[in-house]
Amino acid sequence: MVCALGTCGGTTVGNTVAAALQFFAATQCLLGEPWPKTAPVSMGAGTAGTTLAARLAQHYEFSVLLIEAGGYPPEEAIIPGFRDSLKSSPYDWNFTTVNDGFSSQGLKDGKQVQPRGKMLGGSGSLNDMVYARGHPQDYYEWADIAGDLWNWTNVLEYFKRTENMTDERIINDEELMQYHGTNGEIDVSGRADVDFVTSKFLESYNELGYEIVNDMTYPNKIGAGRFSHTIKNGRRDSSLTALLNKVHTSNLYVLNDTYVTKILIENDTAIGVSALSEGNEVEFYADKEVIISAGTFNTAKLMLLSGIGPKDHLDEMGIDVIKNLPVGDNLHDHIMILNYLAIKNGTCTMEDSAKYFEIIKYLYNFSGVFSYSDSMGVYMAKNGGDQNVAQFAVYPTCLPRSGMNVDQCEGILGYEEAVCQKLVMENQEHELIPLAVVHLKPQSRGRVRLNSSDPMEEPLIYSGAFSNLADYEGYVEAIKAALALVNTTYFKGQGARVLDVWDKCDGIDDVTEAARCQVREYALPAWHAGGTAALGSVVDAQLKVKGVEGLRVVDASVMPAVVRGNTNAVVVMIAEKAADFIKVKYNVIF
Numbered sequence: 001m002v003c004a005l006g007t008c009g010g011t012t013v014g015n016t017v018a019a020a021l022q023f024f025a026a027t028q029c030l031l032g033e034p035w036p037k038t039a040p041v042s043m044g045a046g047t048a049g050t051t052l053a054a055r056l057a058q059h060y061e062f063s064v065l066l067i068e069a070g071g072y073p074p075e076e077a078i079i080p081g082f083r084d085s086l087k088s089s090p091y092d093w094n095f096t097t098v099n100d101g102f103s104s105q106g107l108k109d110g111k112q113v114q115p116r117g118k119m120l121g122g123s124g125s126l127n128d129m130v131y132a133r134g135h136p137q138d139y140y141e142w143a144d145i146a147g148d149l150w151n152w153t154n155v156l157e158y159f160k161r162t163e164n165m166t167d168e169r170i171i172n173d174e175e176l177m178q179y180h181g182t183n184g185e186i187d188v189s190g191r192a193d194v195d196f197v198t199s200k201f202l203e204s205y206n207e208l209g210y211e212i213v214n215d216m217t218y219p220n221k222i223g224a225g226r227f228s229h230t231i232k233n234g235r236r237d238s239s240l241t242a243l244l245n246k247v248h249t250s251n252l253y254v255l256n257d258t259y260v261t262k263i264l265i266e267n268d269t270a271i272g273v274s275a276l277s278e279g280n281e282v283e284f285y286a287d288k289e290v291i292i293s294a295g296t297f298n299t300a301k302l303m304l305l306s307g308i309g310p311k312d313h314l315d316e317m318g319i320d321v322i323k324n325l326p327v328g329d330n331l332h333d334h335i336m337i338l339n340y341l342a343i344k345n346g347t348c349t350m351e352d353s354a355k356y357f358e359i360i361k362y363l364y365n366f367s368g369v370f371s372y373s374d375s376m377g378v379y380m381a382k383n384g385g386d387q388n389v390a391q392f393a394v395y396p397t398c399l400p401r402s403g404m405n406v407d408q409c410e411g412i413l414g415y416e417e418a419v420c421q422k423l424v425m426e427n428q429e430h431e432l433i434p435l436a437v438v439h440l441k442p443q444s445r446g447r448v449r450l451n452s453s454d455p456m457e458e459p460l461i462y463s464g465a466f467s468n469l470a471d472y473e474g475y476v477e478a479i480k481a482a483l484a485l486v487n488t489t490y491f492k493g494q495g496a497r498v499l500d501v502w503d504k505c506d507g508i509d510d511v512t513e514a515a516r517c518q519v520r521e522y523a524l525p526a527w528h529a530g531g532t533a534a535l536g537s538v539v540d541a542q543l544k545v546k547g548v549e550g551l552r553v554v555d556a557s558v559m560p561a562v563v564r565g566n567t568n569a570v571v572v573m574i575a576e577k578a579a580d581f582i583k584v585k586y587n588v589i590f
Helices: 015-028 049-056 135-144 152-162 196-207 239-246 294-306 311-317 351-363 406-413 419-427 474-489 487-491 512-521 568-583
Strands: 002-007 064-067 164-165 184-187 224-226 250-254 258-266 269-277 280-285 288-290 335-343 376-379 390-396 433-441 447-449 460-461 550-551
Touching: 049 064, 049 152, 049 239, 049 250, 049 568, 135 152, 152 164, 152 568, 184 239, 196 224, 196 376, 196 474, 196 487, 224 568, 258 280, 269 288, 288 294, 294 311, 294 447, 335 419, 335 474, 390 474, 406 419, 419 433, 433 474, 474 487, 474 512, 550 568
Parallel strands: 002 064, 002 288, 064 250, 164 184, 288 550
Antiparallel strands: 224 376, 258 269, 269 280, 335 433, 376 390, 390 433, 447 460
16 A cells, blocks of 8 residues: 655635625535545645545555545635635644744744645645746756756656646647647646736836746746646646546545654654544554655654654654654745835726626636636846846736735735735725745755654744855845836836835845845745755655655655746656656556
8 A cells, every 4th residue: 555645735805705705606516626535534635645646546556545634625725816815724834934033034023934735735725826847957957966867858748747738828839839738637727818917017027128928937938928827717726626636446545634643664664654633543554655745844844753864853852763864954945025016006906896796707607807817927047147047036916905904914924013014004005016026046945843752843944044145146136127117118107116114124225235134134935945855865866765665755845956936836747757656666557
């Protein structure tokens, strides 16, 4: 039996609109998903776990038990327009980092907020559904560490395997379609038409000299463009909805609300897991492999609790050392700095009457503004570097008047109350343009450690942001490039102005130094963390834990270096490769 442990892997509407949509959807039974049948105890898993379990369950040579700490996603998880509604909710692990006394001191208690899905589908049930892969250079870097199994040529076929490209801007372009699949289960969609806000962003960044690209995953050109999204017929499409929910075999068992506390290891071989279910301690045994797909933070925590990790830390926690490996090290995430413009109303504000009409449209045929995402980005190369390889990205969005409240600002972004009060006050009168400036290739590294040997305690997450001063390089220039939006024709006409709400940087007159202060004091994570059980140092090229038989890791924690972009599609690719590794080992024909 294979035991896969999957405990983990924008527009926010007003409360009235949300409640109405949920009420009508529930009463008309429009949003129900055919979640997998449960075993005696309810069940689920994250992006990697659901992908891997679905692939292995296609072969009766395997019996697969999938264990999930959370329960079923709520109905709003399916609605693209509700993609922010589950962050900072009971469906979120609500992780925060440890205050390091240096970076992110402008955030509440000096802690970064790290949302992660705690439900069936994991973070794939609450993310922004952006389809991104990174750049080929990312995978050649992986190959230098772990071998050619992980180079660009050898991962591309696994991206294509799960993909059903339907984006109207891409499918008729022969050059672009060389890099996409059309026979996979997960829809990667996009519209030819563009909404008003996005058209103005594209028009303005094009005015600033950025080339418009139709495919943000195209490896040979970067610029400004709209992302494709994993949305099908107006509903979130994910490894849960497209893969696991379609499995109807008798060899897959799923357990929700079951919290794995330890990997059972005898004679350097993983034989099963210990877990808590309905208040009872239970054990499950595997006759083939135990696979950890608990996500960057929980995978590291579980391995440490099981005696796999740095010897000095395990000794400190009083845990017997099974294998001395750098588990929990190499933690890193894209670093994000938010900047805000205030503009006249009319670019993205929707009147209440229009919102209600959009609700009716969605309930009628899954169309309208709740049915899609039109997010976009601008990729920026490193000065003096390869101009087709992104170093920074800018993600502009438009926040309608009165679209933010203090609780959302503190809960999702993590800012101190004073900063949130200033933003909310501005937003009461004006629309806001948040400009997320993201460092796509940070050199800083943090770590994950145990707080104690108690499996119910949250892990200690040290972000390490700006621990490597090289990450400052180019950041101020990238922020200035993003803020140049105020000088473009459209936004100048909308009276755009840069907001200064950063109390920690008051009194710094030099523009460059003030921007450097903002970068350090208000650093946010982009929620793409990885690296804590990395290829090369913790797992081998086939994702097997070094020195422990029958144990693999399959999730974002194996990324030795985070790719230049959102990571959900990357995690699906990793799981697809893992499925093949396992099938080859056990001589299963595929």
